[in-house]
Amino acid sequence: MAQVLEFRLPDLGEGLTEAEIVRWLVEVGDVVTVDQPVVEVETAKAMVEVPCPYGGVVTARYGEEGTELPVGAPLITVAVGAPATGGDTESRETKGSGNVLVGYGTSEAPARRRRVRPGQRVPAEANGAAGTVATASTASAAPEVADGPVPVISPLVRRLARENGLDLRELTGSGPDGLILRADVEYALRAAATQVRAAAPAEPTAPPASAGTRIPLKGVRGAVADKLSRSRREIPEATCWVDADATELMRARTAMNAAGGPKISLIALLARICTAALARFPELNSTVDTEAREIVRLDRVHLGFAAQTERGLVVPVVKDAHARDAQSLSAEFARLTEAARTGTLTPVELTGGTFTLNNYGVFGVDGSTPIINHPEAAMLGVGRIVPKPWVHEGELAVRQVVQLSLTFDHRVCDGGTAGGFLRYVADCVEQPAVLLRTL
Incomplete structure (x- = not known):
């Protein structure tokens, strides 16, 4: 049998x-x-x-x-x-x-x-x-909860009940094996609120609120929402920005790709500039241990990059970006971008970042003040590269101009360090030969 x-x-x-x-x-x-x-x-x-x-x-x-x-x-x-x-x-x-x-x-x-x-x-x-x-x-039978802990789907649900003075033992869970879900707690809280309103004196009738459409914050979108909210709560961030002439960088990329071999992407060149800048300003490749009241300066650069997908914003991570050349970076960015598009990124590929590169120029915008990807300490933003009037060698000319922004955790460094990092990045964009000093 x-x-x-x-x-x-x-x-x-x-x-x-x-x-x-x-x-x-x-x-x-x-x-x-x-x-x-x-x-x-x-x-x-x-x-x-x-x-x-x-x-x-x-x-x-x-x-x-x-x-x-x-x-x-x-x-x-x-x-x-x-x-x-x-x-x-x-x-x-x-x-x-x-x-x-x-x-x-x-x-x-x-x-x-x-x-x-x-x-x-x-x-x-x-x-x-x-x-x-x-x-x-x-198959497990329904759990007995008269003695011992009450089966709850997550610690967040237990905390929600505790903060609202709700006794979980009085609830009947609708999940598998009688597991108490968040929806069960929220339903009980709504029912309690309804009883309170029914007992309260009648108030003047207000016009009905707009019904609207409710979209659950769950999965990737829910995780991103939680992380962004935590970043805003915990990190005292500041932003500085600068316009840079990217004409020479674009010419350098064209020359590289004309020489044959695998194509070099623009984001790979920007990533190589980032890792060189972080070597000079390691304060920005760090995190803050709030419990120990310590800044943890990291010795490896795991570079995250923002990628917009149908399932929401994700940040794949290029591990050991500081040890890769432009060709290796191009290949890894392409692989992770395709995995993000198809929804096949693994948890390992989505965690462990130490610094994030955000190329929001692909959306046709010039500038932004992004939210730091907690628990990192900084994010470099890159706007669109467009032809603009620019004074070049004392003459007015049309050049390829980009706006660069750095959002940083003010606990890890002051404005001088942040400005020095951003200025070095801009110098490398304007004169790619500056990178030769660190190769």
Whole structure:
């Protein structure tokens, strides 16, 4: 008789606690092999395919496409070919490769304790197993919360309830296994507010507010919103900017690409200028440890760059940008940009940045005062490069002009350091030969 095993949403790393089902890759009745991807999910970092650690027939799926599930919630059940031998339900080893670490395949599974309702049975939906009945020992029963912690989807939901004086033990969770979701807490708070309003004296009727359209802040957009809000709260930022004549830089790029070989992108040249400037002004390649009240100056440059996608703004990171030449930088920017466009960036490729390059000129704008990508200390902004009147060698001429801006954390340096960094970048843009000093 087949043994039905339950596969739950695994730990996705990077502190992620939930994911949204984007697309199921298997149907009930499908035969799956060990480590075969069964579902595509979107986290606050990226979209990833989740491999199943068991081989067998899919007997059930949990959650429709578009549903958000917490880590540990059931994804699918799989009927494997034969039951494991020896031991009871709580210590039995399963056939398969074990727990899933998204992006790295699977590994051996640790034993898991499960609470089972005595006598409960679940129909098997697998092809070729019609009429077969599997015991519910493979699925967790609703948790008992009379004693011990209340099952909550995330610490944020627990904090929301605590800040509003809401007792979680009085709620009935609508998530898997009675898990309390954010929507459950918000519903309870709205209900309490309605009771308060009903008991309050009547007030003059106000005109109805515009209904509008509500767009959930979740996934990548929600993560970006949280990070930008935190940056505004914690970082005392300032911005300085300068106009620069980019004519010679554009000519240098044209000459490089005319010489043959892989094409060199403009953003790669700007990145090379950034890393040279950070070598001279390392204060801007740092972060602030607020608890220790220390500035942590970093010795490697992991260069992030802002990329706009259909799923929102993401910041892929070019690791060890300081050790790359223009050709290597061009290739890595192209690879990460394509991954951002297709939604296949991994959490590793979206984290660990130490400085960000923001080329907002692609949107046709000249200047900007961007928000620093927390916990970094600075961001270089590059506007569009357009022909403008410019005094060149004492004569008025039409030159290719760009506006450069530097937004920086005023805790890590003063305006003199920030101005020196920006002036060096502008000098390299105007006279690319300046870079030869640092090559």
